[in-house]
Amino acid sequence: MNPDTSAESSADSIARLLSNSLTFGIRTPLHSLLGFGELLVMSGLDESQRQLAEQVISGAEEVLAACNRIGALLGVLSTGRGTSAPAARTFDLPELLGEVTAAVSTTTGVGIQIDPRIPSALSGDRDALSDALSELVTNAVAHGRSPIAISVERAGHAGPDGLPMRFSVTDAGPGLPAHVWAGLHSARPTPPADGRRFGLYLARLLADRLGGRVTATRGSAGGTAVTLSVALKPADTAVPGAAVRAVASRMGLRVLLVEDNTVNRILAQRQFARLGHALDTVTTGAAGIAAAIQGDYDVVLMDRHLPDIDGIETTRRIRAAEDQMAVPRRVRVIAVTADVSSDTQQECLAAGMDGFLPKPVDLERLRAALAAVTPGTEGSAAPAELELPNTPLPAQLEVDVAVITRLTEELEGDRNAAMTLLRAYLTELPGRRLRLQAAIRRSNTRQTVAAADSLRSASITVGAVRVARACTRIGAAAETGDLLACHSQLPELLEACNKAAAMLGGMVGARDALHV
Structure with a gap:
């Protein structure tokens, strides 16, 4: 065997070992730690104890973020040695951006704006895109100033490689130091010696993995825009x-x-x-x-x-x-x-x-x-006041199977279409819960109400009534500014989401359930 080939194979094995160790030795226990931390915060602690528990959770989240960064770097290094790139995955763009912004600790939140000409369902290296955007947003939060936003623009016509797109992360801060600007645009970037701005270096490597590039520009009125340019293929999942x-x-x-x-x-x-x-x-x-x-x-x-x-x-x-x-x-x-x-x-x-x-x-x-507004048809204007039955959600139910039956009937008996809806719900359920939890932790009542309403409506559509009930309580509490009551519902929401994922996952099939 060629010594160089043997060395590359050994390096790949080490990278896989490290990646598995991160997942099973660190990430999994950390997720459990965060879950128990949530329960601890809701267990009737006094204010000083609750603040200490919040600090534990915040520290665990920082360690988890570091693990994710190391995992992304390992993926880049493996691809750089010639290991085949990950297979393209279909993903929902708004949901990915929601997960990225929800994971960032900022009291003001991160704005999202998407060009309406860009389809929601895309196909590509979702993990690399998510990691790259997370690094850019984290850098803006750490070194910039609010307002911070992600904007996604169409950058040209679709070609064999996909639809050219620009993901720009902007902030109102003082701008990047000169050596950082030079490093972003250099042909062969090197990691910063002091470890600062490492996220931008990693984003540059991830852009190379995606077949794209990272650039930075100074705004005319100050601030910085760091842009990831990449081509992604529209996924064939929507109605043409x-x-x-x-x-x-x-x-x-x-x-x-x-x-x-x-x-x-x-x-x-x-x-x-x-x-x-x-x-x-x-x-x-x-x-x-x-x-x-x-x-x-x-x-x-x-x-x-x-x-x-x-x-x-x-x-x-x-x-x-x-x-x-x-x-x-x-x-x-x-x-x-x-x-x-x-x-x-x-x-x-x-x-x-x-x-x-x-x-x-x-x-x-x-x-x-x-x-009422269709040309050539008879119809009267919709009434200003809408009389709707205020039907309570069924009690003592995890999932209302009758709802799924009615949904299938409404889709003209197309069971495959109904299962597509269930899969979409299961795919975005963890991110929706994360977004809601992050909004509560930041004491952002508007985002809490919006996130609770979004998850509630989707849950009602697929019959996940226990999740919907928890979201209803959280939304109602947020409307009155009672964030402690919102916190108190998180353990119930977590358990309801896990039960719904298990039951609905069983309906769509064991293979799909593994990806929830």
């Missing part, structure tokens, strides 16, 4: 827009859905394909404003709670922009919300919305709401 529009052209109705939840988007795509209307989706309020103003839509379905700005403020900004148009127009905006209280309805109407749909969205209610 061209085919849907071909059907919808006979009816002349175009609809924009502003919704950050994967389960709700997939269900909406199936519903609109069945109804014969054209549907576009965006995942943030900022993207919703841009699309509504530029897209000439007949109807906008507006989620009440969004990760950046809520649906109320998004609608206000759409109406303000419409008022400034040379040729005035007014797109119909329908709120999609799990909160159907009279106060919420009045708030939506005051912002300029025209009607309401309850979550989860029922096909017949959706059909009726769209009939």
Whole structure:
């Protein structure tokens, strides 16, 4: 055997051994430690004891972050020695960005803005992309100043390598030191001697693994933008827009859905394909404003709670922009919300919305709401006040199988489509819980309400009623500013999520359950 080949093989074996040791020897015990830490915080400690427990949790999270960084570096080194790159995985872009921002400790949060022309479902090296963005965001939080944001832009036309995209992390800080700028743009980057800004060095290596590059620019008014440019392939998981529009052209109705939840988007795509209307989706309020103003839509379905700005403020900004148009127009905006209280309805109407749909969205209610604005059909305007049954969630149930049966019926008996929804829910469940937990820990009531509402609505859609009940309690407590009550519900939420993952995983099959 060639000595060089033998050395490479030995190095690969060592890298795999170290990676396994990180996973089973450090990461797994740390996850248990964090779980027990959560329970300890909720166990009736006094304020000084609770602060000490929070410090333990914070330290464990820092160690876990360091383990993740070492694991990413090991992956880069293995790929650099010629080991085959990881197989491409299909992932949800908004969910990945949500996980990245939720894992960063900042009281103000990290904004997310996604170009509406970028599909939500992408395919590529998800782990490397997540690690690279995590390093860029962590660097901005550690060395920059708020506001901090991730923006994702389309950077050209799709080609054989995929769709060119730019992930830019911006902050309002003083900017990068000269030697760091030079290191980012050098042909052969070297790790910083003092260990500082190591994350940028690692992000550069991860960009090489992704076949992309990292660049940095100074803003005209100060601050820094560090950009990861990479090509990713759209995943073939959504309803083809061209085919849907071909059907919808006979009816002349175009609809924009502003919704950050994967389960709700997939269900909406199936519903609109069945109804014969054209549907576009965006995942943030900022993207919703841009699309509504530029897209000439007949109807906008507006989620009440969004990760950046809520649906109320998004609608206000759409109406303000419409008022400034040379040729005035007014797109119909329908709120999609799990909160159907009279106060919420009045708030939506005051912002300029025209009607309401309850979550989860029922096909017949959706059909009726769209009939009111469909050319060539008879329909009356939706009533300003929406009378909805306030049906309580079933008690003493983990998962309501009857909901899944009704969901399958609504999808015209397509069991595969129903299982696709369950898989989407299971895939994003850990990240949704992490985002909600992080919002509570940061004492960010707006993000807590939004995260609880998003997980609650998806859970109701797939029948995970115990998870939905926990989210309802957390959301209600956050609305009143009672964050201690939110904390007290986390153990129940964790157990409910684990039970739902086990039961729903069994329904979609053992192989799928392993990836929850």
